[in-house]
Amino acid sequence: MIRLERIHLLSRADKLQPLRHFVRELAAQQGCCEENLDCMVMAINEACMNVIQHAYGGREDGEIIVEFWKDDEELLVRIYDFAEKVNLEGIKSRDLNEVRPGGLGVHIIHQVMDSVEYKNQADSVGNVLEMRKQLSMPVVCDAGTFENNKAKN
Amino acid sequence: MKYPVTQHLNYAVLQLTGEVDLSESPNARKQILNHIKNKSNLLVDLSSVEYIDSSGVASLVEGFQTARAEQLEFALVGVSSSAMQVLQLARLDSVFTIYDSLDDVKE
Numbered sequence: 001m002i003r004l005e006r007i008h009l010l011s012r013a014d015k016l017q018p019l020r021h022f023v024r025e026l027a028a029q030q031g032c033c034e035e036n037l038d039c040m041v042m043a044i045n046e047a048c049m050n051v052i053q054h055a056y057g058g059r060e061d062g063e064i065i066v067e068f069w070k071d072d073e074e075l076l077v078r079i080y081d082f083a084e085k086v087n088l089e090g091i092k093s094r095d096l097n098e099v100r101p102g103g104l105g106v107h108i109i110h111q112v113m114d115s116v117e118y119k120n121q122a123d124s125v126g127n128v129l130e131m132r133k134q135l136s137m138p139v140v141c142d143a144g145t146f147e148n149n150k151a152k153n
Numbered sequence: 154m155k156y157p158v159t160q161h162l163n164y165a166v167l168q169l170t171g172e173v174d175l176s177e178s179p180n181a182r183k184q185i186l187n188h189i190k191n192k193s194n195l196l197v198d199l200s201s202v203e204y205i206d207s208s209g210v211a212s213l214v215e216g217f218q219t220a221r222a223e224q225l226e227f228a229l230v231g232v233s234s235s236a237m238q239v240l241q242l243a244r245l246d247s248v249f250t251i252y253d254s255l256d257d258v259k260e
Binding site for chain 2: 108
């Protein structure tokens, strides 16, 4: 695997828009198809939003590191925070039959990415989210990756 | 972000534009709830939304639930493809009343 980029951002809502634009550009440069590119942007945005809101609890001076790795066919994204370790068992999608505001981020991440793994960092604080996505599946992309992802999940 | 409002039949039509993310969704939520507080049936026009995340969707869900509790109408109109993707992922496309355009809205 080759590391493509490692970026640092503060745990602030206004950092998300430039992050999304950066992800879109980087994934496109790596040959990511349009639908998978939307998936990557969505998942990384939701993941960083969860870090801002839940891991750092709205604190705006927390650090987030986003790393992008690539092999021949796949993009790997690692998102590090340095907040209190979270209970990994507690990170799960909620029941979507219950219509209420909030709690959709984890569900969306699992829907749009090929694999998702939450870990505690080895040090005393911090968490890592590791997500993988195929760069391009031309036939599937033309047919609509979202529908396929929904069916998959 | 500006929040243009027009009137259509017995609905206020609130337009959301651009990127409705964690920065903007508190403002969108406030606008939506203000209309409901003023006892107005509400159509939220999403035709110019380029991106919406789960915090923006949460504002719509809260508006929907608050309107229902107040026995007011709440619906979405002209949902952009990017917004529709998120609603479908959250399985909310079958929860909201969604109109393709204002022409489809009847009194």
